[in-house]
Amino acid sequence: MKKKEVISFVVLILVTLILAIINFNLFQSKIVKPTQHNEEIKKQYETRGSSNNTVQKSSTDEELAENKLEKLKDMGERDRMETYFAEYIAHVEKEEYEQAYVLLNETFKANYFPTLEEYKNYVKQKYPSMIGVEYNDIERQGEYYILFISIINPLANKGENSSFNQRIVLYERDFNDFELSFSV
């Protein structure tokens, strides 16, 4: 190939590449992005248009779950475990026994509380109506975490048994996907 031809070839390739990049950028900025934006606006409009109480509620629930997930992703192990236990104990405090029961490890349930009724009786007898939790320590055993906590009854009078210690074992499968058990 002559020198002149080589130069022409290089120039042509460069020109082709530049044109291709310009074309692609134009395609992205003038066609793809506006279309996507339009779709988003359309979706928002449709969502608003067809909104009713149920949809709003589920959308709020979804948002809350999403927010919770994002917060969990930013947390370290200790904070995540405490958050999970806080979720469990909140169910207990609100007397949402079924939701609390679901969070327990299946074999643990079978061993100690085969029925929801038995679990309810235990919880009602063991925990105060208003529950304070003090996190004393955390240990890890392989994939399991052990929280050493004190359950406090803030309404207890002086001299009464106002607190007791408990160990909580947690296993986290994924963010916000966990199971737990506790020393009975």
Next chain:
Amino acid sequence: MNFWTDLRIRTRQFFKKYKNIIIIALVAWAVIFVINMILKYRKEPETPISTYTPNKSIMSDEEVPKKVHTTANKILDEFVEYCNQKQYEKAYNMIDEECREEVYGGIDLFIKHIQEVFGNSKKIYNIQNYSNVGKTYVYNIRILEDIITTGTTGNYNYYEEKIVFKDTNNGIKLCMGGFIGKEEINVIAEDDYMKINIYEKVLRYETEEYRMKITNKTQDTIVLYDGSVSSEIVLDIGNQTRGLENYENGAIIINPGATKEIGMEFTKFFDDGRTANKLIFNSIRVLKSYSGEENRREQELANATKLYSMNIDLK
């Protein structure tokens, strides 16, 4: 021919001539571009951050090779399962033969040990890589109740010990009880009074034991160790020396003309990066008589045939 006509003809000729190269270049560029876009928009699945890294050495942050830790996990799963099912012989046979002999000396002691550790309830285990030296991987193992199913009701205890996986030509071997391995060394030291043949070194995670035969060539009694002098026998490991550990008989005395087999154990961590250089006998006493009584010691030493020290090179 004017300029534009000439350019048109040349361009056409050029594309005709290099059509294939141009197509290949464009396709390659398109492929790279698409792959780049896919990688850019592909989201890595997020998993919960955990500080549990069982196969990363806590001493050096070094990762155990995947081949080793995958096999190690399989071995331990099987071993713990056998122990839970009380199939002790199968579990025993999974341990490296040399280790079985050294640590348990037979299946009976192994069964006794496992029964003490496992009890009657199902146990689980977890491991943490501790340190790695060459192809020897030291782990810490904890054996405990299946805590997620008990909630630690009753108690929360665990048993732990050092175990070792060795990547050998015959596969990955499991050693327990802190046992690492044995090495033949065959060092001989001899003088007019005795002959010492150090034939073997037993490596454990926390200690090194030197096994030797000591022959008394004299008609006198030779005292190597009786606790009456400090640092009677030490192991030189560079800028430090280590004293003899808990010698079970309390004294090393070789009778006239006798040969004795002795194991001398010294504290030395397997992963401390040091090498034992010398075995030092600081106070060899060749005595006409030895009573072991403190009040006669001075007199016995005064009548000694020879008092001296000996350094034995181990390298």
